[in-house]
Amino acid sequence: MSPARRNPTLAAVLSAILPGFGQMYAGEWGRGFALFVGLPAQAAVFYGVGLIWLIVPTGMVWAWNIWDAACAARGGKCPATGPVIVLLALNLVAAWKVTDIHAPELQKEQRNVIGQIIGGLARPDFVERRVNEQTATAKYIVPGPGAPESVEQKPRVPGKPYLSVSPRKAAKGERVSLTGSGFAPNQSGELILLGADEITVGEIETDAAGAFKATFDNPRYIPGDYFVQARVEAAIGGWELSETLRDAAPRMLETIYLALIGTALSLIFALPLSFLGARNLTSGSPLLKLLYGLTRGLFTILRSVEVLIFAVIAVAAVGIGPFAGVIALAVHGIGALGKLYSEAIESIEHGPIEAIRATGANQFQVVVYAVVPQVVPQFIAFTLYRWDINVRMATVIGLVGGGGIGYQLIQYMNLLQWRQAATAIWLIAGVVMIMDYASAVIRERIG
């Protein structure tokens, strides 16, 4: 690097005054410039984030810089590993401060959230038992002015749940006995006093014959007639899809389709453009070269803007819903797919093109016979891969209002329905895994 040796003392003095100058004097321009700009910048950053004490260890790097200048002037090999590690460590400290990492927070109510989510993940709500609610009602009287003298006891129907009450009349606080029969055997349920304010007054367990006995202390004091109901929820065998799944599955499907249509729209635009973005097809004329530059520029711009940003813009433009998600995926996808397609075209063998051209074929025939067969398998692979990525992306853009399962998920979370949220997360994970695997297998096949 440094052809002529320089005076080490002078180099050291220069670097002591202005960091990096000694290195520049010794011919190490890159390192000299990095030190000259980098050290003051580091000090400024540490001052700016309010960690003035970090400037002291930064001074150690400055001291090293003096030694390094002398070393460079001698023309030796001067390792910079130590100061690089020191600066990295200092910046980690600054980063810790700036990002506001505050471990105790994890133990407050957030821990509850994490616990809820993990709990939900452990028992996702995919299916539930199909249940049949059995009820039987009986009437009793709180005696007093205006209360009926007697109540009619419902006739008992064999095989149907039946509830009888005794005594028929009970003042407040008096104990009432209930006898039930005809319920599903070995189930649990509850006793409820009907009325404007429904109160649960006891729990019941049916025996092997489907009968039970229970008592409660009458809480009603206003004279009149009252209904007491025995309610047993019997699992009648079989499982059914949970309500969460019935809500979330269509949203998941929406996400998959959203990704599909987004990919398809990207494909429609990226496919023709990609031929203009392939250098090997656009070397013919200055106009083609210009088109190449413009196309590649467009791809780069579209690709470098995150899908999420497009999604926020699209939601502002067309409102919350899957259409916004489609726009975001399609626009970003044009850039991503276009670049991959162009590179696939650029990597084809030139020989077949030459051979087809030599037969007197025109440009269209050259593309169809020599270019297309070479790129189609790669195009299919890239498109599948994009769809796969878009399903994952679509989930995220759903969070900002782009429709699909992501939108459902954020709603569950906003309503603190952690178990439902966890179910949606499982659903997403499952679909992504399946698509991942399927697209890998297909790409393998056509490769």
Add this chain to the structure above:
Amino acid sequence: MLRIEHLTKTYPNGTRALVDVSLEVPAGQFVSIIGLSGAGKSTFLRCINRLIEPTSGRVWLGDEEITAAGPAELRLIRRRIAMIFQHFNLVRRSSVMTNVLSGRLGYAATLPSLLHRFNAGDHADARANLQRVGLSEKGQQRADTLSGGQQQRVGIARALMQRPELILADEPVASLDPATAHSVLDHLEQMNKRDGMTVLCNLHFLSLARRYADRVIALKAGELVFDGGPDEIDDARFKEIYGEDAIQVEIA
């Protein structure tokens, strides 16, 4: 039949691949072009059908000046000139049949050809040419499932589809083993002797040139250094073309 005047090609990086080459080839001749790798043999062939644009000089095929032709005219001339390549240049993923039919693209109407539609005559030709090169069973196979020698024979069938007057063969056997090389060159010889096609064939091996060519021309650093009968190349000539240290290698 083929007339070349002062053909020169200088690449943008300054490499002088061809320097003032003039040559006249009568119809029906089998001309072998020999020379070291990088002597300009491939450039020479590609300047004839303008896969590479010559820097200066003129080329005539019959009465038509190739070097003055516009794009449409050039395509019409290219139909009359078939080309065979060292690496066969088949479209690997396409079927053998499609590769053979593609030799007919210069004659086919654009739109049907883009939909892979060829007329019945072209299909019959393709079958006949595949039979001629001994691959009539292989039509539906993918081109890359064939061996090197078979692929080159597909290349020959593709060339035959053009019914060319001139064949440019760029190292057609350099990627093949000696036995296969002979079978490929025998096909070229047959096309020359039986069908009367003029052949320009780049060859590495002088022994092959001696065996097949009516006339040998030699290029060295882009210049024409020899033009004569295959028997006129003695040891002195040989060293002139290939350099002092070269020794002759026989290929059986």
